[in-house]
Amino acid sequence: MHKCTNILFKCMDFRLQNQTLNWLKENGYFGDCDVVSVAGSSKGIADDNEDVRSFLMNQIKISHDLHGAENIILVHHSDCGAYKGSYDFATPQEEEAKQKEDIFKVEGLIKESFPDMSVIKVWAKMNDENGNDVIFKKI
Numbered sequence: 001m002h003k004c005t006n007i008l009f010k011c012m013d014f015r016l017q018n019q020t021l022n023w024l025k026e027n028g029y030f031g032d033c034d035v036v037s038v039a040g041s042s043k044g045i046a047d048d049n050e051d052v053r054s055f056l057m058n059q060i061k062i063s064h065d066l067h068g069a070e071n072i073i074l075v076h077h078s079d080c081g082a083y084k085g086s087y088d089f090a091t092p093q094e095e096e097a098k099q100k101e102d103i104f105k106v107e108g109l110i111k112e113s114f115p116d117m118s119v120i121k122v123w124a125k126m127n128d129e130n131g132n133d134v135i136f137k138k139i
């Protein structure tokens with residue numbers, strides 16, 4: 001069996017890719033994670049669309065069963081098009097609060113199906129709209 005410690009959920013947004021790669025390297029995750037890159041990161045698990053949720057949960061199952069992944073890393077970011085497309089936020093703080101609510105909901109759902117996995121929750125705050133200055137913070 002090929003062993004991999006982590007599975008990463010991140011947004012597909014091109015603005016975040018370089019910074020996310022750097023963050024993975026700085027934290028020792030690079031080269032040791034399966035990667036799921038979809039709009040809104042783990043938003044599709046929090047949403048009520050059962051088809052999307054089961055597709056994404058199956059990605060975790062494959063990583064867990066095939067590679068023995070022990071941690072799931074959920075990286076969500078500010079100014080996310082997937083969230084702005086689904087909700088009408090009055091402020092960036094409102095968007096952040098909704099995303100964090102979803103991240104904790106997703107953690108609960110993952111723990112139900114994969115009680116042996118640890119969930120690492122990360123908020124990536126973009127300080128400019130091009131993604132040149134992103135602060136990653138574990139929550």
Ligand SMILES: [Zn+2]
Nearest residue numbers: 011013080081
């Ligand atoms: Zn996004």
